[in-house]
Amino acid sequence: MPLKTIFLNPPSFENFDGGASSRWPATREIESYWYPVWLAYPAGMLEGSRLLDANPHHVSADETIKICKDYEFLVLFTSTVGWEGDQRLAEAIKAANPPIKIAFVGPPVTTSPDKALNECSALDFICRREFDYSVVEFAQGKPLNEILGISYKLDGKVVHNPDRPQIEDLDAMPWATKIYKRDMDVTKYNVPFLLHPYIALYSTRGCPAQCTFCLWPQTLSGHAWRKRSSDDVAAELAWAKQAFPEVKEFFFDDDTFNIQKVRTVELCEKLKPLNLTWSCTSRVTTDYDTLKAMKDAGCRLLIVGFESGDPQILKNIKKGATVERARAFAKDCHDLGLVVHADFILGLPGETKESIRNTINFAKSLDCETIQVSIAHAYPGTEFYDFAKANGYITNERMEDGGGHQMAHIEYPGLPVDYVMEMVHKFYDEYYFRPKAAFRVVWKAVVNRDVPRLYTEAKAFMKLRSQRNKAVKATRAQQAKATTPAKAGA
Numbered sequence: 140m141p142l143k144t145i146f147l148n149p150p151s152f153e154n155f156d157g158g159a160s161s162r163w164p165a166t167r168e169i170e171s172y173w174y175p176v177w178l179a180y181p182a183g184m185l186e187g188s189r190l191l192d193a194n195p196h197h198v199s200a201d202e203t204i205k206i207c208k209d210y211e212f213l214v215l216f217t218s219t220v221g222w223e224g225d226q227r228l229a230e231a232i233k234a235a236n237p238p239i240k241i242a243f244v245g246p247p248v249t250t251s252p253d254k255a256l257n258e259c260s261a262l263d264f265i266c267r268r269e270f271d272y273s274v275v276e277f278a279q280g281k282p283l284n285e286i287l288g289i290s291y292k293l294d295g296k297v298v299h300n301p302d303r304p305q306i307e308d309l310d311a312m313p314w315a316t317k318i319y320k321r322d323m324d325v326t327k328y329n330v331p332f333l334l335h336p337y338i339a340l341y342s343t344r345g346c347p348a349q350c351t352f353c354l355w356p357q358t359l360s361g362h363a364w365r366k367r368s369s370d371d372v373a374a375e376l377a378w379a380k381q382a383f384p385e386v387k388e389f390f391f392d393d394d395t396f397n398i399q400k401v402r403t404v405e406l407c408e409k410l411k412p413l414n415l416t417w418s419c420t421s422r423v424t425t426d427y428d429t430l431k432a433m434k435d436a437g438c439r440l441l442i443v444g445f446e447s448g449d450p451q452i453l454k455n456i457k458k459g460a461t462v463e464r465a466r467a468f469a470k471d472c473h474d475l476g477l478v479v480h481a482d483f484i485l486g487l488p489g490e491t492k493e494s495i496r497n498t499i500n501f502a503k504s505l506d507c508e509t510i511q512v513s514i515a516h517a518y519p520g521t522e523f524y525d526f527a528k529a530n531g532y533i534t535n536e537r538m539e540d541g542g543g544h545q546m547a548h549i550e551y552p553g554l555p556v557d558y559v560m561e562m563v564h565k566f567y568d569e570y571y572f573r574p575k576a577a578f579r580v581v582w583k584a585v586v587n588r589d590v591p592r593l594y595t596e597a598k599a600f601m602k603l604r605s606q607r608n609k610a611v612k613a614t615r616a617q618q619a620k621a622t623t624p625a626k627a628g629a
Contacts, residue, residue: 141278142212142240146182148175149228150193150200151221152543158225158245159216160192162355162394163513166543171330174323174339176315176392177244177359178216181271182322183313185278190318195327200228207232210239214274217245219518220539226259233261242277242289244270246358250520252290253297264291267299268359269306269344306344309367315340316379325383332440332480332509333418334387334587338379342372342406346394348422349457350444351522352487356394358520364395366402373409380415388439391419398422400429407436418442418478423460423468430471440478440508443468448501449494452487456523462501469505481507485566486515486549486559488526495562499569508579512566514545514559 148159157164159175172195182190189210193203207213213232217225229241240263248255248265255265266273266289273288283291288303306312316338319325325336343366346356356362376389396419397403410417418440419433445465447453453460472479483502485495502510516538517524527533527549534556535548547556570576583589 140187141185141275141280143210144182144185144188144212144214144274144278145207145210146175146178146188146190147203147207147213147215148178148190148192148194149215149217149221149225150198150203151218151224151228152539153194155194155221155543157218157221157543161218162353163516164218164220164543165539165545168544169331172328173330173392174315174319174328175216176339176341178214179315179318180312181214181274182318183315184271184275188278190322192323196324200231203228204231204235207239208236210236212240212242212274212278214242214244214270217243217247219247220537220543222247226261229259229261240277242266242270242274244274246354246518246520248290249358252299256290256292256297264289267302268361269303271306271312273303305361305363305365307365309344309365310371314375314378316375316382320382325386330390332478333390334416334439335589336383336386337388337390338383338386339390339392340375340379341393342367342391342396343393347398348395348459350446350459351456351526352484352515352517353394354518354521357522358518360394364398366399369402369406369409372406373413376410376415376417377413380413387416389415389417391417393420395422396420397425397429397433400426403429404432407432407438411436413437420444423465425468427471427475430475430477434475434477438477440480441472442480442482443507444482445502445505446482446484447487447494448483448498449489452489452494455488465501466505469507473506479505479507480509480511481505482511482513483566484513484515485562486547486551486554488523490515490551490554490559492554492558495559495566499562499566502566502570503573506575508583510567510570512563514547514563515549516545517549 151157152166154170155166156172159177160173175192178190182188191206215225215229233239233241241261242264243255243262244266249267252265252267256262264283268288273286276286287301290297290299319338325338328337329335343364345361345364347362347364415437416439417437421441421443423443446458448462450462469479481502483498517527517533532549532551534550538546538548540546547559550556
């Protein structure tokens, strides 16, 4: 028997959506959670294992420590934002259960393995990049010095084993949905723009796009695009449809689902007979014919990273797309009846007050059903981080407010961080307080019988909005006080 193993997406902060579940780890404006898909694969390879996704199931740090007393091996997916709390949690788990072996996985330990091992005494080893087979081999008894892709301490010195090749045969991996059925309550997972309940899974790994800010392709999944066979994906969804009759929507949370037209159309042909409602990520470079094939196969919604409405910023971040192409893509989606959730980021390289205004106007002209406005975060291991660090633009390495909420931590000349924070909420206000947009949100809630959900989400968002506005005012008051000259004789 392998070591009795628990895979943990930790309670880094209250209501925190991070680590194994999110490319952009944070406590959301509205409580919502993605699935910890990364942890589901190795959990499916080890008999007697458990996947504990703490925050969606409201499992506290103290409860997590108690649960871990019954296990021999802990695999914890950490995040840059949650690192300090995750380290303290691991040390508490080790204190409560000294024999337990602990491995950290995720971007922070990939980019800074020495730092992780030197800072956290509870760690037995860390895994760099993809970790599925590394942790399984350890649980099955393989010695540390024979496991590829890990780092550990030996006689006080950090040892880095050779890198592990990326996994090519994704069909050989377990189905994540079977682990959801075994270990998780799918009704606990809510994303405001997806139908509830929903389930997320991957059909590919990696992303060939070169976006400078994007975390996972640069630190975890890589740029090499690898795909499951369309038969394997369709078979999993057919099984999941029967196993989860309460689920209203399936979401392909791939880095980029439809980047290859031939494969997308082929998969759509396999999905069409299943009569499913599904959604996915998409780039604006997807053409009309591919979008039509997706719509015909049951696709409802696309999450699209427009990022900015400023042409120069799109070039700066190597987005590989133009404002003109984004407009054409949005029109195609509207014409086909595909819903678009549009993502934008404020504070990317080259951002100015003028470019922020361009992006807000651009978003309103696209008129997508819903939007998300994020604050640019320069995560270690990304090209964006190297740029911001080299130019002295990083003002706060922690990136969060003490509760996991995003805080601006990049400051360019003429663009203070408090201005960026203020404009995030002006962006939301200008977008959603248009009569057309407000009516659309309410009407959809009525049609989908989600009015109580909309009320809860709106209340949570307005509370955080108020807190952030107060923080901006407090920052400006402190700045004004610091620049006020002292009176003579004072």
